[in-house]
Amino acid sequence: MIDAVLPPEVAAVHAFGDLPPTDGGGLFPAETAAIARSVPHRRAEFTTVRLCARRALAELGVEPVALVPGKRGAVDWPDGVTGSMTHCAGFRAAAVARTDVVVSLGIDAEPHLALPDGILEVVALPGEKDRLAELSRRRPDVHWDRLLFSAKESVFKTWYPLTRRELDFTEAELDFDPDAGTFSARLLVPGPEVAGRRHDAFTGKWTVREGFVLTAIVLAG
Structure with missing residues (x-):
């Protein structure tokens, strides 16, 4: 659904609910540590949006990587990739693109x-x-x-x-x-x-x- 506002060169994946933690490989240790003190709801949406991101990266042929939140929740994407993630009640999504085509994006x-x-x-x-x-x-x-x-x-x-x-x-x-x-x-x-x-x-x-x-x-x- 998020692809309705994105061009074809951007790979995007969304989910209307939380995915099982093991779906797509779960979290990397650094990601798990980042939300160790979070409430269950926060852990679920954090996990799902990263599973969406890794599926989107796979569409670009990029191997799964840890997406650890930094200041203001921004993550360091793999070299040559830019991306954005979003979540609200009932919806999670991630979008990624190659930096030789897209220098930055926000969803x-x-x-x-x-x-x-x-x-x-x-x-x-x-x-x-x-x-x-x-x-x-x-x-x-x-x-x-x-x-x-x-x-x-x-x-x-x-x-x-x-x-x-x-x-x-x-x-x-x-x-x-x-x-x-x-x-x-x-x-x-x-x-x-x-x-x-x-x-x-x-x-x-x-x-x-x-x-x-x-x-x-x-x-x-």
């Missing part, structure tokens, strides 16, 4: 529900709030506040591997095309440089399917 999944009270005020800029209000009048079938949150998560997941710096929700301004299923993200801080080119904006895709909001950004090489 996010959220339940298609309104954001809890107070969250939109934290994540949205004034202009975004105005546009969301108009979009809600035009397409009331979409929880645009949740979509904004998800898209900004995808922005961060694309940004962070290239910069290893934090990016606040208010440091990127987003706009959505309700008909094309696309969005644009204008960075309000200097963008990352890749091969001598500065990226001050990202573009992505979004969809709502089977009760989930799905967003993705794929930054081509």
